[in-house]
Amino acid sequence: MGTNLPSLAGGVLIGLSAVMLLLLNGRIAGISGLVAGLVAGLGRRPDRRWLADLAFVAGLILGPPVFAALSGHWPEMRIAASMPGLALAGLLVGFGTRLGSGCTSGHGVCGLARLSPRSIVAVLTFLTSGVTTVFLVRVLVG
Structure with a gap:
């Protein structure tokens, strides 16, 4: 399907x-x-x-x-990351949600639907950080 x-x-x-x-x-x-x-x-x-x-x-x-x-x-x-990598990622996501006053679900799903300027900035930050992280990990780690 x-x-x-x-x-x-x-x-x-x-x-x-x-x-x-x-x-x-x-x-x-x-x-x-x-x-x-x-x-x-x-x-x-x-x-x-x-x-x-x-x-x-x-x-x-x-x-x-x-x-x-x-x-x-x-x-x-399918998760291709190690347990220490997942633990570090989880801690960073938790820190980021506190720093950004919300998570991807609050800002990305609900905030964007309400056209919240704060959520638009947060989602752009999430996406930019994610793309940058993947690029750096693939370049540095291979």
């Missing part, structure tokens, strides 16, 4: 979930912000909006098992 249809379906579901979170909960679907808010406010938030945040994050985590149950196989993943 290729990747076109599953990729389209995934994009539609991401967009739909972001719109639903905004319309039903008044929150922007920035994953780093949702997770940070859940961790920081565990048991201390008087409102019930944290339940929607928890459901949204749980949906992200449960996506692959639901896919496997419905399709009969797990999504194919």
Whole structure:
């Protein structure tokens, strides 16, 4: 079947979930912000909006098992990096999301849809950094 249809379906579901979170909960679907808010406010938030945040994050985590149950196989993943490289990349991404006041999902999916100038700058920075990193790693490492 290729990747076109599953990729389209995934994009539609991401967009739909972001719109639903905004319309039903008044929150922007920035994953780093949702997770940070859940961790920081565990048991201390008087409102019930944290339940929607928890459901949204749980949906992200449960996506692959639901896919496997419905399709009969797990999504194919190929990671060609070492564990130390992945750990370093994860730390750098975490640092970048704090520095940029949001992650690719918040800025790239929701911020661009709202034509947020801050998100446009953030996404351009993400993309430029990613392209530069790949170029340097391929040139330096081979």
